Amino acid sequence: GAVVSQHPSWVICKSGTSVKIECRSLDFQATTMFWYRQFPKQSLMLMATSNEGSKATYEQGVEKDKFLINHASLTLSTLTVTSAHPEDSSFYICSASWGRKNQPQHFGDGTRLSIL
Amino acid sequence: TQLLEQSPQFLSIQEGENLTVYCNSSSVFSSLQWYRQEPGEGPVLLVTVVTGGEVKKLKRLTFQFGDARKDSSLHITAAQPGDTGLYLCAGDLPGNQFYFGTGTSLTVIP
Numbered sequence A: 001g002a003v004v005s006q007h008p009s010w011v012i013c014k015s016g017t018s019v020k021i022e023c024r025s026l027d028f029q030a031t032t033m034f035w036y037r038q039f040p041k042q043s044l045m046l047m048a049t050s051n052e053g054s055k056a057t058y059e060q061g062v063e064k065d066k067f068l069i070n071h072a073s074l075t076l077s078t079l080t081v082t083s084a085h086p087e088d089s090s091f092y093i094c095s096a097s098w099g100r101k102n103q104p105q106h107f108g109d110g111t112r113l114s115i116l
Numbered sequence B: 001t002q003l004l005e006q007s008p009q010f011l012s013i014q015e016g017e018n019l020t021v022y023c024n025s026s027s028v029f030s031s032l033q034w035y036r037q038e039p040g041e042g043p044v045l046l047v048t049v050v051t052g053g054e055v056k057k058l059k060r061l062t063f064q065f066g067d068a069r070k071d072s073s074l075h076i077t078a079a080q081p082g083d084t085g086l087y088l089c090a091g092d093l094p095g096n097q098f099y100f101g102t103g104t105s106l107t108v109i110p
Helices: none
Strands: A004-007 A010-013 A019-025 A032-038 A044-051 A067-073 A076-081 A090-097 A111-115 B005-007 B010-014 B019-024 B031-037 B044-049 B055-058 B061-065 B071-076 B085-093 B097-100 B104-109
Touching: A004 A090, A010 A019, A019 A032, A019 A090, A019 A111, A032 A067, A032 A076, A044 A067, A044 B097, A076 A090, B005 B085, B010 B019, B019 B085, B019 B104, B031 B071, B044 B055, B044 B061, B071 B085
Parallel strands: A010 A111, B010 B104
Antiparallel strands: A004 A019, A019 A076, A032 A044, A032 A090, A067 A076, A090 A111, B005 B019, B019 B071, B031 B044, B031 B085, B055 B061, B061 B071, B085 B097, B085 B104
């Protein structure tokens, strides 16, 4: 099946640091990648949708200058949390699809971000 | 308000019991998926249903898509501790909009 790799799986850093999370589709070309945020035992909240080679579309309430998304190739998207603060601590998950209508998304294993 | 409401939100049952999780909306979906997520991992796709009234079975799990394609259910027979996890429905709306349900956290007690 389709494999999506997310890295790192866990990161702890000091307040004010910028953190980059990578999302790679390993065995297919991902025309669309999605970034989600999740709190414990809650559903996934879509942050933004990115299409290869174009600017990401952010959901309402998500600061685009805070959460920088780059989708430079068909196999890689990155999320950079700039000047992270403790309230940014969360579980971040990416997913990828090959973009045809109704194609299911395939998820990475998530990144646990803890800001001290 | 959430587009896809799941019920119950939390469920704790004994091993061997049966359970049903519901996913309801007022919108019509092109397709609907069910995922299971374990702590610290990403969601794993269980099934996709496309046709109204469709029923799919995956071992002890039975998935049904409502006739009007607005709702779905997941039924688990003889639950096992390995079924513990967060169950998420997700739906595709026309125009490639995709929404997750509110989630159901299931705990199966040995």
